[in-house]
Amino acid sequence: MTALRFSPWVVSxxxxxxxxxxxxxxxxxxxxxxGQDLAIxxxxxxxxxxxGLFHYIPALSPYWGKDEYDGIKTWNxxxxxxxxxxxxxxxxxxxxxxxxxxxxxxxxxxGTEIWYDDAWHYFDGDIQMFYRKHAPDQNQIASLAExxxxxxxxxxxxxxxxxxxxxxxxxxxIVSLYEVDPGYLPTQDETxxxxxxxxxxxxxxxxxxxxxxxxxxxANAPDxxxxxxxxxxxxxxAETGPxxxxxxxxxxxxxxxxxxxxxxxLTNASQDFAEGVLCVDGxxxxxxxxxxxxGTCIFDFSSPYLYCGVADPMKRLPSKLGALLHxxxxxxxxxxxxxxxxxxxxxxxxxDSIIDIDYTEHVEGRLSFHxxxxxxxxxxxxxxxxxxxxxxxxxxxxxxxxxxxxQVRHGDKFGFPSRSFLIERNFFEADTIDDCHATSxxxxxxxxxxxxxxxxxxxxxxxxxxxxxxxxxxxxxLTIYTEFEGTKxxxxxxxxxxxxxxxxxxxxxxxxxxxxVVEHPQGWHFTVFAETQLPAxxxxxxxxxxxxxxxxxxRINAHHHKQAMIKPTQPLLITHAWYxxxxxxxxxxxxxxxxxxxxxxxxxxxxxxxxxxxxVAMSIPST
Numbered sequence: 063m064t065a066l067r068f069s070p071w072v073v074s075x076x077x078x079x080x081x082x083x084x085x086x087x088x089x090x091x092x093x094x095x096x097g098q099d100l101a102i103x104x105x106x107x108x109x110x111x112x113x114g115l116f117h118y119i120p121a122l123s124p125y126w127g128k129d130e131y132d133g134i135k136t137w138n139x140x141x142x143x144x145x146x147x148x149x150x151x152x153x154x155x156x157x158x159x160x161x162x163x164x165x166x167x168x169x170x171x172x173g174t175e176i177w178y179d180d181a182w183h184y185f186d187g188d189i190q191m192f193y194r195k196h197a198p199d200q201n202q203i204a205s206l207a208e209x210x211x212x213x214x215x216x217x218x219x220x221x222x223x224x225x226x227x228x229x230x231x232x233x234x235x236i237v238s239l240y241e242v243d244p245g246y247l248p249t250q251d252e253t254x255x256x257x258x259x260x261x262x263x264x265x266x267x268x269x270x271x272x273x274x275x276x277x278x279x280x281a282n283a284p285d286x287x288x289x290x291x292x293x294x295x296x297x298x299x300a301e302t303g304p305x306x307x308x309x310x311x312x313x314x315x316x317x318x319x320x321x322x323x324x325x326x327x328l329t330n331a332s333q334d335f336a337e338g339v340l341c342v343d344g345x346x347x348x349x350x351x352x353x354x355x356x357g358t359c360i361f362d363f364s365s366p367y368l369y370c371g372v373a374d375p376m377k378r379l380p381s382k383l384g385a386l387l388h389x390x391x392x393x394x395x396x397x398x399x400x401x402x403x404x405x406x407x408x409x410x411x412x413x414d415s416i417i418d419i420d421y422t423e424h425v426e427g428r429l430s431f432h433x434x435x436x437x438x439x440x441x442x443x444x445x446x447x448x449x450x451x452x453x454x455x456x457x458x459x460x461x462x463x464x465x466x467x468x469q470v471r472h473g474d475k476f477g478f479p480s481r482s483f484l485i486e487r488n489f490f491e492a493d494t495i496d497d498c499h500a501t502s503x504x505x506x507x508x509x510x511x512x513x514x515x516x517x518x519x520x521x522x523x524x525x526x527x528x529x530x531x532x533x534x535x536x537x538x539x540l541t542i543y544t545e546f547e548g549t550k551x552x553x554x555x556x557x558x559x560x561x562x563x564x565x566x567x568x569x570x571x572x573x574x575x576x577x578x579v580v581e582h583p584q585g586w587h588f589t590v591f592a593e594t595q596l597p598a599x600x601x602x603x604x605x606x607x608x609x610x611x612x613x614x615x616x617r618i619n620a621h622h623h624k625q626a627m628i629k630p631t632q633p634l635l636i637t638h639a640w641y642x643x644x645x646x647x648x649x650x651x652x653x654x655x656x657x658x659x660x661x662x663x664x665x666x667x668x669x670x671x672x673x674x675x676x677x678v679a680m681s682i683p684s685t
Contacts, residue, residue: 065337065632065685067261068472068479068623070658072636072678074458075467077113080137081257082475083158092159097178098203101185104155104176108148108187109225113455115151116309117188117228118142118301119290122280124427125402126488126615135255139368141317141453142307144290145188146172152187153249166206167245169238175206175246184209189231194221206244213237229311230297248580251591254541254619256482257366258474262338263632264327266681269320271454276319276384277306278370278427278451284377304375318454320367320677325445326684328352333685340432350392351442358437364430364481367450371422380423384449389417393439399424400432429484460640460673465666470634472661473627476595478538480621485529488615489513499528499567499604511585512547512612522557524608526567531601531622539595540603541619542575546590547612548582555579559609561592567604579611587614627661634658635681640673651676 073079078089086092092103108114115136120129120143129144130136133151136143143151146165149172153163162177166184173186183203185192193204193215200221209215216233219226227233261267280286287303294300302308309315326334330347344357352359371384389395389410397410399421409421425431425448435441460466474480489495495506495514503516504523516523531537546559561575575592582588596603605618636656641649654667 063631064628065263065333065630065682067630067634067680067682068481068627069258069474070261070470070472070634070680071257072458072680073469073471074460075469076459076461077456078107080134080456082134083155083253084475086155087159098183100159101156101161101176101178101183101203102192104152104159105185105187105192105223108152108155109190111225111313115140115148115187116142116315117144117148118307118309119283119286120144120147121278122282124281125486125491127490131250131252132255133253134257136453138255138257138366138453138456139451140307141315141455142309148172148186148188149174150250150252152185154251154253157249157251158253163249165247165249167247168206168240169242171236171239173206181205182207189228189236190223190225191227192223193219194223196220206240209240210242210244213240216240230294232295235295247582248577248588250589252543252589252617253591254484254543254617255366256474256619256621258480258482258621259364259366260481261634261680261682262324262326262334263332263682264334264338264684265322265324266679267320267322268677268679269452269457270318270677271457271459271675272319273306273317274319274449275372276370276381276449276451277317277373278368279373279375279377279381281377283375287375306375315455318452318457319370320450320452322363322365322448322450323445324361324363324448325443328441328444337685345435345437348440351440352437353440354437356436356438359435361433361435361446362430363425363433363446363448365448365450366429367452369422369425369428369448370451371426371449373426381426382420382422384422385420385425386447387417387419387421388443388445388447389441390443391415391417391437391439391441393437395438395441396436398434398436400434402428406434454675457675458678459675460638460667460669463669463672465668466673468665468667470636470658470663470665474538474621476539477627478621478623479625479627480538480623482619482621485527485618485620486615487527490614492615495525497527498525500524500526510612513615514613516610519610522560522608522610523613524606525613526604526606527616527618528567529603529605529618529620531620535601535622535624536598537596537600537603537620537622539621540593540605542592542605543617544575544590544607545587545614545616546577546579546609547614548580548585548588549611550585551581551583553581553585555610557608557610559588559590559611560607561590562606562608563594563596564604564606565597565600565602571606579609629659629661630682632682632685635683637677637679637681638667639676639678640669641676642669642671642673644671 371381
């Protein structure tokens with residue numbers, strides 16, 4: 063039995079469940095749709111004035127040094143992005159819905175093409191439009207090639223989409239972009255971010271529908287304020303800059319914040335410590351708290367949202383007020399947090415009876431870290447507050463004056479009580495392939511654009527990586543994202559880029575991702591994505607990558623679990639808070655408390671007047 067809750071998720075009838083694209087497609091706005099109706103419904107969500115991804119400087123993926131393409135991450139954490147990311151995210155959504163997709167290039171811009179009815183159709187999720195053909199085919203959506211051949215589909219559109227163009231990207235302003243020859247690239251599907259998490263007894267996760275001044279500022283932000291902040295076509299306003307992500311047109315959406323607050327009962331009258339600690343050596347709960355003579359314990363802090371604090375938007379000073387630790391002790395204590403390379407950084411070393419420390423700069427922009435405590439004496443109290451960034455458009459909103467239907471579910475998208483860990487190798491940052499389980503015909507060259515390449519150029523190289531579940535657990539499923547070197551014009555290769563999987567290093571091997579090497583004028587990298595479930599009780603999975611061209615790197619998100627989903631011993635407490643405008647007294651904050659005992663449970667929240675959402679919180683009381 064356990065009090066842990068694995069990925070408890072509150073879903074509103076008014077908002078698709080954006081924790082995965084598969085769950086998103088279960089929403090009524092997509093139900094029973096196919097072909098053009100389904101493609102338009104996907105585009106409609108992207109451009110929805112309340113729920114969609116608004117146009118703003120995209121976040122930079124720090125390890126890969128490129129704009130953030132992961133759709134699940136963008137929908138849930140940021141809520142905004144820019145044209146090339148819009149295009150690839152919409153394409154990834156289309157692929158999840160069963161469509162073939164590709165990226166369509168025009169002059170300085172990218173959109174999405176979706177294949178149905180034996181033809182390509184062009185959708186733009188950033189400038190927010192598609193173009194229907196002229197009569198008698200006025201109900202069919204044109205392809206980029208058809209738009210290029212007849213730009214009156216832009217300037218003399220008789221049956222426009224809704225919406226139809228941004229105010230500063232009007233048809234007459236951008237028609238020239240479509241006069242260049244169209245080009246196409248494969249979709250960069252990077253849908254591997256996981257919204258799975260674990261809520262422990264003594265822990266609360268509270269998410270606001272507005273921001274509290276905390277945000278993650280990418281390394282590229284100061285330069286991007288200048289690059290993207292200009293007024294377009296003489297029509298304002300410009301993009302916001304240092305003041306933070308704000309939609310430049312009505313309804314002027316922004317980002318949101320939330321926090322974890324972890325304050326377990328550390329005495330021997332509670333199971334909080336046993337349920338919440340990752341590992342322990344020589345530390346025991348007593349009637350006064352945790353007691354030890356030099357022992358250690360380690361806590362894991364993992365979140366589907368990026369940790370952040372109050373940031374200097376120009377990146378001159380470290381962030382603050384995002385990770386706050388409060389300790390009450392009798393004795394001495396050392397506290398360390400892990401960095402992204404697994405090294406330990408000291409944040410506390412003292413014997414004061416009360417210690418408060420701000421360690422935001424050590425964890426900002428991250429999704430997880432470990433905290434190690436060395437204790438001599440008694441730790442009577444620990445409170446750890448971690449602020450994060452969240453897209454408010456993804457939250458389970460209340461909309462109706464009257465009843466609003468909500469649903470609680472648990473587990474990942476396959477129903478497992480899983481956690482996940484990320485394995486990343488960017489060979490432009492790494493300097494070796496020696497951590498492979500095995501290699502064949504592979505050479506690492508840190509001075510070559512290809513980085514990993516074949517020793518014998520007539521044969522493909524192979525790299526095998528072992529993905530191991532934690533002790534006594536099983537890997538249930540994997541998502542894998544890779545970047546391979548393309549060919550330049552005139553080059554030929556007869557071997558595809560390939561991802562294979564096996565549960566034994568000797569095989570048999572199953573192909574789970576494969577693509578012919580993509581030609582690009584400069585030989586730029588292209589991506590291959592794969593997702594697969596594994597047999598029950600798989601402790602180790604072997605991933606084999608192979609190609610004749612170079613390899614930039616990979617990301618593997620491994621989902622693992624220990625047991626089947628069971629009913630928790632402690633209830634999940636949910637609080638919805640919202641404002642209503644009352645005729646006699648004005649604005650008043652309203653709350654609804656819901657106790658959830660089961661793994662799947664539906665409930666209603668009644669609002670007397672139109673609700674204005676404030677926050678939704680989930681917590682598990684101490685055992």
